[in-house]
Amino acid sequence: MSDLVPISITVNGRRYELEVEPRLLLVHLLREKLLLTGTHVGCDTSQCGACTVLLDGRSAKSCTVFAVQADGSEVVTIEGLERDGQLHPVQEGFWEEHGLQCGYCTPGMIVSVVDLLNENPNPTEAEIRAGISGNFCRCTGYQHIVKAAQYAAARMRGVSS
Amino acid sequence: MTTMERPVLPKLIGARVKRREDPRLIRGRATYVDDIKLPGMLHLAFKRSDVAHGRIKRIDTSAAEAMPGVVAVFTGKDLMALPGATRPVGARGTYAAKIGAGLPPMPIGTPFPSPDHYAIAPEVVRYVGEPVAVVAAEDRYVARDAVDAIVVEYEELPAVVDPELAMQGQPTVIHEGFPNNLALPYVPMGTGVDPATGQVDNSAIDRAFAEAEVVISQRMVNHRVAPNAMEPRGVVAHWDAGKEFLTIWSATQNPHILKSMVAAVLGLGEHQVRAIAPEVGGGFGCKINIYGEEYVAAALSRILERPVKWIEDRSEAFMATIHGRDLICYLDIAARRDGRILGVKMKLIADIGAYNMLLTAAIPTLTMLMASGTYDIPAIRCELTEVFTNKTPTDAYRGAGRPEATYFLERGMDMLARELGLDPAEVRRRNFIPKEKFPYTTQTGAVYDSGDYEKALDRVLQLAKWDELIAERDRLRAEGRLVGVGLAFYVEVCGLGPSSSLPTGGWEHASVTVERDGRIRATTGASPHGQGNETTFAQMLADLFGVPIEHITIEHGDTGVVRQGIGTFGSRSQAVGGTALMMAGEKVRKKMAKFAAALMDANEEDLVFENGMIYVKGSPSTGKSFAEVARYAYVPVPLPPGLEPGLSEEAFFEPPNNTYPFGAHICMLEIDRETGEPRLLKFFAVDDCGNVINPLIVEGQVHGGLAQGIGQAMFEEVVYGPDGQLLTGSFMDYALPRATDFPWFELDRTVTPTPVNPLGAKGVGEAGTLGSTPAVVNAAVDALSEFGVKHIDMPLRPEKLWRIIHGRGQA
Known part of the structure; x- marks a missing residue:
């Protein structure tokens, strides 16, 4: 067993001081130690994006980040997107537009769309498709996810859909 | 109370x-399986064979155990x-006594002869990824470390990879007998085959x-693909040694079958097992199976008297979860x-x-x-041979056997049209089973329930603006671009199925309970994992009882709750499960009407359930609230004569036949002349799944099916090397489609209800995978028509297309 390393990490606005194995993946820290199981693992090669979280404001695949690399960072997971019990507009969009079926890719997909819309508040269909191309969905064929992103973009720009 | 204004509830069947x-x-x-944590839970990891075919000479587990x-x-x-099973095993003691007779070979669900198949290979491994040992450890990372510390020596045997060589016993025979x-x-x-005598x-x-004026002949491969539900498989097993009771959570499509089979393999009664499918992250057929890892987890929990968890990695899933298709x-x-x-x-x-x-x-x-598809074919002969190879076993993958039939036949229809210089729509139209011929019995014995194929064809031609589409193709071709248009028609067998099949x-079960406060709790034996039955089934009950959908809960996926x-699977939830639910609901409604009639001194036949009220037709103001009648049914003073208290009923529905949904897909595809890269430009789909409960959910199902069907045609392929090594063992090498791979899908529907169930619903889960695959390949062959191409085997890899374009022969 390797020696434990102290880290300090802020997750969904709450600060944690922890000691972790150097090889512990961020996604396992979130899921196993902090019990934030909304972030999923769908592959072991950083392809599927089910584990996507916001790391210091940008989307990151948490299966490809060691917990020790996130020392001093701020992480937002799917559980941290709501504000005062209100769904984030992207979450709302996924519900309104049937942007999910089995729900397994959904948390990572939602976080990727949040990141996309932070960067580009008014994306075209092609830009949305490119923006979520790091996330696999096997259920929806992506079309309703594109609509969910369009819905959220309109809401966040203050346009009623 | 009774005169209170109540909101008008909209009818929900058919609403988005x-x-x-x-x-x-x-x-x-x-809560998915991997989100479950139990006190004292151990983690399992499997050591898997890294050779395709070999005899285990030695396994050294000592380093792992230490x-x-x-x-x-x-x-x-x-x-x-x-x-060997009686020797003491394990690092911490002797478990031999608890193993007893050991785990028997795994049962299968078909009546065909089958070689012994153990959950963990005891002597011979027959595919890369077959388990050879299992580790139980306190921590997931430690379990994986221990697996890496196990040393296995194999005497390698020749790998059987090519099925047509395998049929001649080459290079070796895999199973004795x-x-x-x-x-x-x-x-x-088919025609001339007596099913009774053979x-x-x-x-x-x-x-x-002999009478044919033209004969089309073609060898085609519907290649092997990996289902790839985004949630890999997983299982948690908890043996309660005190009660001698097993609870097993699994990412499964059918917890009741899991319960029966785990009980049988572990030598338990079915009353000693509760199987739970918690949230399940997609299945597409691959989670129908009961796998070795499930039996091992259950057995180890019993032997070790600790809860155990096993979660599959994606790399394991590519090797150890069933594959689909693979038919020549x-x-x-x-x-x-x-x-x-x-x-x-065929x-x-x-x-x-x-x-x-x-x-x-x-x-x-x-x-x-x-094999007859949507066509009135007077003579059909199919001959099937199934062959063992040193590869991962195949089984049901979305569509399961029907996409293969559709692909072969619809490719053939296009070849026929091309040979005769006919429009591909016209050649299909000339062969359609006319709508007045339903129910129609095919030469291979399927009894099609209902259909109106011309209507669906006309609708899709209209949706795609067929003539304009062809004109656009020709215009682009004149610019030197390689553009093709593809059409395919399909018919599915769904709503599986009568128990004989x-x-x-082949039935389904449901129960409906109106609680004392008027809220409704229903259970279904269907086990949705993305299909949305918690919504569609609640829509049906909301209309039946005239109550808000928020007052209804649909429970599923737990044999402790769902009796x-x-x-x-087999697109059966709505057609079979939905009907069972309506039957149970109608029983409760009938009984509730008797209570209401007694309470209101009315005739039960005159009562209407609407807007949270039960009232005599025409006079809503004198009715009783739904909740008031529910309370009365549970505190029935006085008890109406002939009635038992309570409002809880169940039903089994045995369908008299399968259902046969159908549809037509059209697409336009371009191939880059320089790189051979194909790009889908347009896609149109008209699907007829009978009556629809929720169009939004039906659209989602069609989209997903299209993506998987197009995925097979264009990108996805499981590839084995000549030594039986899996070459596509991760998402790095297996091309799962991404959002950028698809155009906007344009959908429409025709509605031809089935007479097989009272809902008129046929099923839609698999439909998208049927028409899309041949439509795409038909378009690709059309795009390359200037090169005299008759057929291209899927998937449409750029290299393969480039070779055709640049005259280097087919890959």
Whole structure:
């Protein structure tokens, strides 16, 4: 067993001081130690994006980040997107537009769309498709996810859909 | 109370109701198997074979057993009913006594002969990824470390990879007792075949080919793909030694079948097992099977008296979760010059991999069953051979046998159209089963319930603006671009099925309870994992009882809550499960009407359930609230004569037949002349699944099916090397489609209800995978028509297309 390393990490606005194995993946820290199981693992090669979280404001695949690399960072997971019990507009969009079926890719997909819309508040269909191309969905064929992103973009720009 | 104003509730059947499953899923609050943690839980990891075919000479588990945190290591011989099973095993003591007789070979669900298949290979491994040992450890990372510390020596045997060589026993025979690797040596079906005796009379099919003015012949491969549900498999097992009771959570499509099979393999009664499918992250057929890892987890929890968890990695999933398709077809079509088909022959060779799983042997028989497609074909002869190879076993993958039939036939229809210089829509139209001929019995014995194929064809031609589409193609071609248009028609067999067609039974179960406060709790034996039945089933009950949908909960996926069930597969939930639910609901409604009639001194036949009220038709103001009648049913003073208290009923629905949804897909595809890269430009789909409860959910199902069907045609392929090594073992090498790979799907529907169930619903889960695959390949062949290409085997890899364009022959 390797020696434990102290880290300090802020997750969904709450600060944690922890000691972790150097090889512990961020996604396992979130899921196993902090019990934030909304972030999923769908592959072991950083392809599927089910584990996507916001790391210091940008989307990151948490299966490809060691917990020790996130020392001093701020992480937002799917559980941290709501504000005062209100769904984030992207979450709302996924519900309104049937942007999910089995729900397994959904948390990572939602976080990727949040990141996309932070960067580009008014994306075209092609830009949305490119923006979520790091996330696999096997259920929806992506079309309703594109609509969910369009819905959220309109809401966040203050346009009623 | 009774005069209170009540809001008018809209009718929900047929409405685009937002899903009731979604809040927990979009908030990250759902519970999948890997989210379950039990006190004292151990983690399992499997050591898997890295050779395709070999005899285990030696397994050294000592280093693994010595690692801190490792509780036990079991090999196949340790765990199975074989000599060697009585030796003491494990790092922390002797478990031999608890193993008892050991785990027997795994049962299958088809009546065909099958070689022994152990959950952990005791002597011979037959595919890369087959388990050879299992580790139980305190921590997931430690379990994986321990697996890496196990050393296995194999005597390598020749790998059997090519199914057509395998049929000649080359390079070797995989299973004793199955000469020439034939799992099923020869099964004929169709015209002139007596299903009872197997006697074959060739006169009709020979006559069809003798009279033919044109014959189309083509060998085609419907290649192997990996289902890739985004949630890999997983299982948690908890043996309660005090109660002698097993609870097993699994990412499964059918917890009731899991319960039965785990009980049988562990030597328990079914009353000693509770199986739970918690949130399940997609299935697409691959989670129908009951896998070795599930039996091992259950057995180890019992032996170690600790809860255990096993979660599959994606790399494991590529090797150890069933694959789909993998069927070779030698197709011959006999036709007249006017395009009318006289006869069809399909010689099918199924590469089923190393073992028979639950439904493995049955899947290719569905290809034969659906060989007539949507066409009135007077003579059909199918011949099926199933072959063992050193590959992962195949089984049901979305569509399961029907996409293969559709692909072969619809490719053949296009070849026929091209040969005769006919419009591909026209050649299909000339052969359609006319709508007045339903119910229609095909030459392979399917009884199609209902259909109006011309209507669906006309609708899709209209949706795609066919003539304009062809004109656009020709205009782009004139610019030197390689553009093609593809059309395909399909018919599905869904709503599986009468009990005669399924070894598990083909019914479904439901229960409906109106609680004391008027809220409704219903259970279904269907086990949705993305299909949205918590919404669609609640829509149905909301209309039936005239109450708000928010007052209804649909429970599923837990044999401790759902008394009986079969599960979700074969597009059966709505057609079979939905009907069972309506039957149970109607029983409760009838009984509730009796209570209401007694309470209101009215005639039960005159009562209306609407807007949260029960009242005599025409006078809503004098009615009783739904909740008030519910309370009365549970505190029935006085009890109306002939009634028992309470409002809880159940129902089993046994469908008299399958359902046969159908549809037509059209697409436009371009191939880059320089790189050979194909790009889908347009896609149109018209699907007819009978009556629809929720169009939003139906659209989602169609989209997903299209993506998987297009994925197979264009990108996805499981590839094995000549040594039987899996070359596509991760998402780095297996091309799962991404959002950028698809155009906007344009959908429409026709509605042809089925007479098979009172809902008129046929099922839609698999439909998208049927028409899309041949439509895409038809478009690709059309795009390359200037090169004289007759057929291209899928997937449409750029290299393959580049070779055709640049005259280097087919890859």
